[in-house]
Amino acid sequence: MTHLKPVATLSKVLFFGIFFLSQQHATAQFFSKEKNYTRKDSxxxxxxxxxxxxxxxxxxxxxxxxxxxxxxxxxxxxxxxxxxxxxxxxxxxxxxxxxxxxxxxxxxxxxxxxxxxxxxxxxxxxxxxxxxxxxxxxxxxxxxxxxxxxxxxxxxxxxxxxxxxxxxxxxxxxxxxxxxxxxxxxxxxxxxxxxxxxxxxxxxxxxxxxxxxxxxxxxxxxxxxxxxxxxxxxxxxxxxxxDYVHFGERYKDLDLDFYVLSYNLEKAKEHFQEVKPMMDCFQAKFGVYPFAEDSYKLVETPYLGMEHQSAVAYGNKYKNGYAGTDISESGVGILFDYITIHESGHEWFGNSITSKDIADMWIHEAFTTYSETVFVECNFGYEKAMAYINGQANRVMNDRPIIGDYNVNHEGSIDMYFKGALMLNTLRNVINDDAKWWKLLLDYSNTYRHKIIDTETVIQFFNTHSKRNLTPIFDQYLRHNKIPELEIKTTKEGFEYRWLTDVPNFSMPVEINIGKKIVRLEPTNAVQTYTTKKSDPVTLVKEKFYIKFIQK
Missing domain, CATH: 2.60.40.1730 (tricorn interacting facor f3 domain)
Structure with missing residues (x-):
């Protein structure tokens, strides 16, 4: 399921703001820093x-x-x-x-x-x-x-x-x-x-x-x-x-079934062809479809969509994008049907791999939102994938932690979607080895297939398989409002740099442009120095790392 955030321009605020306000009753827990929990909650x-x-x-x-x-x-x-x-x-x-x-x-x-x-x-x-x-x-x-x-x-x-x-x-x-x-x-x-x-x-x-x-x-x-x-x-x-009618086919050892309103049959037959390249991509990156014995279905519904296992709810009215709009504002989001791709991605992340407590729903939503970018990369290339995922940054609120409160049926911030996906893209570039990254995602999906897990399990798996301590990175993005801030101060010899974070002993590599050269730094919370020509401009390699860049 997906939530949208109002964006900064007037026309977009009018459109998305109305949309967003209509959701506030249902997602009130997302907007309250504190909640007085009751016996009913527990x-x-x-x-x-x-x-x-x-x-x-x-x-x-x-x-x-x-x-x-x-x-x-x-x-x-x-x-x-x-x-x-x-x-x-x-x-x-x-x-x-x-x-x-x-x-x-x-x-x-x-x-x-x-x-x-x-x-x-x-x-x-x-x-x-x-x-x-x-x-x-x-x-x-x-x-x-x-x-x-x-x-x-x-x-x-x-x-x-x-x-x-x-x-x-x-x-x-x-x-x-x-x-x-x-x-x-x-x-x-x-x-x-x-x-x-x-x-x-x-x-x-x-x-x-x-x-x-x-x-x-x-x-x-x-x-x-x-x-x-x-x-x-x-x-x-x-x-x-x-008043449903059915059509479907056997595609590469998987039954694809579609149930649509009778008068939408021909439209659906053409539109749902997108499912085939999606299945090719997701099965290559995340493993065999987790519910093959129950088949894969899309079912037309009178609401936008939901990840109902083996009966995915589809209500996007046969339009590309999200209700006909590009949530990334990059031009890429209109190249595919958001609901088909996102809700189907939940078959792997949410339905197959499930969080023990809905406080950890980022395990569902971050990975599924990231699956959209994976689909784009499979079908439209790396550059469009990076444009798509980084375009989602303007929807991040950084209002409160992604992880909610445990044992009271409480979800965390809606940032679990876009911020969560941007965190995963950042981790891909922290690991800095695509072969290792794709194997890690595949192994993760296969290891926890049809299992119920928690945040600690995810972090430990990523630590073990990346052979790197990623715990501080996960903690900063998931348990705190702010994203990591890279502070750079110009000096006579070059510049000083360090991370400003809530998490102590924070360490994460990052790439910057110094003039025309890309340099990979290993900042910590301690101040470090880099010698370079004072005239060389320093900028962040933005498409790879979701951080705040502070230059003084």
Whole structure:
């Protein structure tokens, strides 16, 4: 998912400012330096015995969606392994949704609601290392999104022909907005999921994974059945309901499937050809598509986009750029469809490699935003790639740390996107060996394929594989507002230079132009000297390093 920042010229402020203001309600946590956390926050964001004592193995959803009443009803079968003896576990379902009943071995389970948490109490202890299953019946009118995907909820719209067009997007807000789930990123259903959704006859539901069949329920509804075999993020499980038609093909041992509104079929067939060079690039740089057994799908949606695993939401209206604009202002961003590339990049970074806590969502967004630049370099060359990524610098706010607060369901600054990507481009040039850099990215993606990790894991991997201590660099970009500042003071013999940083003992190489010569320096926080002709101008090699250059 992507957030835009207002830019500095009047016309752009008018356009992007309106766009940005429309997002503020949904992303209010991004704009507050301090937040008074409540029990509700910790119930959603923290791990306690009621969550740690069991591991979800699979979800089997079976629901009915009523577009007229904007109402859903049904159940979720939750299969799990008991990790510690317990009589109490926590599931999650937004408090506006009704718990109809919870059955375990056919008998009702006692429960207590605490905000969006649902605590289940068992008559007898669940035994360690046993495999258990319960059925959670529920119903209600799920929260409707006002401005998806920036706020979570269902989207209830009509297509151009007046037919119902319905979807859901809940990243950050939580999957428990619309179905009962252990709503924490540390626990994905290891054995996958089934999503069975009944919708009015004449409409189709498209969910994650592979289509396994449909059934006319003889009550004006048809149920559409989908199966996911890979582990999947809770917020990635989705429904897409509309007058869809399907096309697709087998491309280099990977099934590419597309579900679009019927009247957009021919347009989509041409526009989505871009997926093929994208797959060639991403599989070469990041490894084999992580969910091949579930296929790759793009599904047309009534909102801009979302990285729903194996069912990527696409709503960019078959335009290049971001809603027809170039977010980099370099002329490069209009050469490709931002939503197709960005949201598909999440299949590797976010869906395959997932952060344990949403405070570490930069693990999703920085790498995925950087994947756009990788795509540009694969298809349009290095110079355009550098123009594209450096053009994003004017969207960085440096307002607060990229890493959020842990255990309270709190994301960090939206700088996790553009600043995070610029940090990775900087690291590429710190390593200063493209063969090593591309191998590092490939090894990173393969090593943590289908795994849930944290910031420390990422840093340690990069340190080990680069054979360099990159920890201070990561810390400065991720844990502090400011970017590194390179201070250069002119002297009679040349100049003095040093890093100004929040992180102590900071060291990072950088390249500067001295006259017509490129010089690689190894500044630290200590003042160092460089002898040169006083007349030689000193400038930064800007395309390689995202820093602040201070010359005195």
């Amino acid at each position: 119930l959603r964001g923290a791990l306690r015995p009621e969550r740690n004592d069991y591991d979800v193995l699979r979800y089997d959803l079976n629901i009915k969606v009523d577009p007229v009443e904007k109402f859903i009803s049904g159940y979720n079968d939750i299969t799990f392994k008991v990790l510690e003896n317990t009589t109490k576990i926590q599931l999650d379902l937004f408090e506006n949704m009704k718990v109809d009943s919870i059955l375990y071995h056919g008998k009702a389970v006692a429960y207590k609601r605490d905000y969006d948490a649902v605590f289940l109490y068992f008559d007898r202890p669940l035994q360690k290392n046993t495999k258990e299953k319960l059925r959670f019946y529920y119903s209600g009118k799920p929260i409707a999104a006002k401005n998806a995907p920036w706020d979570g909820g269902f989207v209830w719209k009509k297509d151009e022909k007046g037919k119902d067009w319905i979807a859901v997007a809940v990243q950050g807000t939580g999957a428990s907005l619309w179905y009962p789930v252990k709503d924490h990123q540390t626990d994905e259903p290891d054995e996958g999921a089934t999503i069975k959704v009944a919708v009015p006859n004449g409409l189709m539901n498209v969910s994650n994974g592979r289509f396994t069949g449909k059934e006319d329920l003889k009550n004006g509804y048809t149920r559409w059945d989908w199966e996911v075999k890979s582990p999947i993020n809770n917020y990635d499980i989705t429904v897409n309901i509309g």
